[in-house]
Amino acid sequence: MGSGQPRGRGGARPTLEEVAARAGVGRGTVSRVINGSPRVSEQTRAAVEEAVAELGYVPNTAARALAANRTDSIAVVVPEPESRFFAEPYFSDIIHGVGTALADTDMQLLLTFAGGDRERRSLAQYLSAHRVDGVLLVSVHADDPLPDLLQQLDIPAVISGRRSADEPLASVDSDNFAGARAAVDHLLDRGRRTIATITGRLDVYGAQRRLDGYRDALTEAGHPVDEALTARGDFTEDGGRRAMTELLARRPDLDAVFAGSDVMAAGARQILREEGRRIPDDVALVGFDDSAIARHMDPPLTSVRQPITEMGRTMTDVLLAEIADTRPAAARRLARRQIVLPTELVRRASS
Amino acid sequence: MGSGQPRGRGGARPTLEEVAARAGVGRGTVSRVINGSPRVSEQTRAAVEEAVAELGYVPNTAARALAANRTDSIAVVVPEPESRFFAEPYFSDIIHGVGTALADTDMQLLLTFAGGDRERRSLAQYLSAHRVDGVLLVSVHADDPLPDLLQQLDIPAVISGRRSADEPLASVDSDNFAGARAAVDHLLDRGRRTIATITGRLDVYGAQRRLDGYRDALTEAGHPVDEALTARGDFTEDGGRRAMTELLARRPDLDAVFAGSDVMAAGARQILREEGRRIPDDVALVGFDDSAIARHMDPPLTSVRQPITEMGRTMTDVLLAEIADTRPAAARRLARRQIVLPTELVRRASS
DNA sequence: ATCACACATGGGAGCGCTCCCACCCTACCC
């Protein structure tokens, strides 16, 4: 169909101007229709829409971005070197949630990879230059410069895994504290009394909160918190093994372990088995994340489920709201939302 | 530093023109320097680079895209409704590989979610309108209209998981055939003689190739292929369970199972255990994918590892090469590359 | 000294859109 000389790959695509000509109206009117402005009469709108359909017109994003100074796209910053983020199921699920939230809009999703601190610093400039409308930050370290830079540049951003209790950026987290409490309460219910914990890296706020929850549950139940029952891991399987070995050496009488992640629980399980401890008969084991590992472990692992997909969706919703917010920067700053989503204990055979 | 009235969020950013003024040269010259053209004298280049550094200039992507009719970005199409793609470890690893390959370039990565066929159809138009420079297609069904549409629109694309032996698009796959052969050869080596297989959905070409490899290994070893030993799964755990139940009913004497995916192997394992068959003593089990599940299963699952991250990297390299190729469409079509990457058998306790 | 040519450079003309101002026309009011 249609001839006209093709201009590069994909052939020529109709422009706003051509739609306007076809519909017998001006450029401005077509623009108004495309952008859903109410200031267009019903019949004009119909005529334009018909022309759009006939020509198969789709607006040119680049031109729109240039003229309107917005990109209709947001970026997810992927902390590349950290395998934890790429580890199951975090990454996929977050992205899935983001995708779901974005499906209703015509926003695009950009994936950017941040390496070390140097790269992160240049990334901030990069992001602002590319005029991404907003940024989703996941799994950020306490000393990461990126969040502050984004705030300084006044680029809307939402963080998952807040850096501290008073995170200045909008944030969405799961309730690590309550999740840990539920896990430990469950172990107490099961009659366990010597409950150890393997923590994640404590410079990750969420890991600290899980430890807090563990302590709180014990204290509230009237049990003293024995520091010998706390071992520090680093979210890796190997760290889980080391921590478990340590715990067993310090307190051979322990009868339960709450691990700050499923992966660490897997490492712990291996040591427990090597040492001849039966799960759950001798030692009950509970993890955190409810990843695929938990379901397939032997015995299947009781774990605290985080609503990760929902976190991705919520983050996106919050970000879109921030982007849409046209009030002055100060007002926007005050309105920043800190959202905490509930966790859920999934009981399986390991406890 | 600098005043000037800010224009929207993020403040005003320097333009090419300002850099040119600062360096005392014309716009064209700055453009040449930015884009690495050789037709600039050494000292002019130095002057421009200094001005760029002083001003912290970063080119405006939208303007560049509009003027040059290219976007410096590629899209990964995510087949959203299929959980298989989001399942461990495919998605993360592919993306990881793509990110690695993109790190050396200044290309951006766009994630687009394709729902049903309708959405996919409109997506093609969308992609061409957004002027993505190229598209990465993963996990495509035999009857997906998107690949053909992309070809029709002459948008560079690379597919992973080719649809058939004569895939017209450039493709990158792992060697499913050889991987399956290696798995079955390994079982034969172990002295197993009644080897069953659980296939994935056979409208996925890779699943068919795995079945082919299974048959080929048996035939070559002088064993007849017994159709009763082949059961069809669908890549899900539940499908694995159903297939295993079927197989056990048909051939209670089987002594090994080659599953077309780790997830299906997990399902099979569950049935085997319920039926009182010990792994590997009574029945040896081998999976495909070498996912986290395989490492954490009990006993750890022997599995065929696919170099998924490398596939992502290779796909991206091929795509970038296609984008850079300026020859006429016909010549480009002829040069399309079909790459097959080697798999590797990872031996664990299940066999 | 003259011509030719390559190389380096400046800047006009757009890319396709949004924004906004000016304009027109049709009520509606005094």
Place this chain on the structure above:
DNA sequence: GGGTAGGGTGGGAGCGCTCCCATGTGTGAT
């Protein structure tokens, strides 16, 4: 009947860049 809104509309003026042509400017051959 004239004045006044105000909704509806057209189109100029950019957004910041690349492309390309025109214009120097220096070098070597004639």
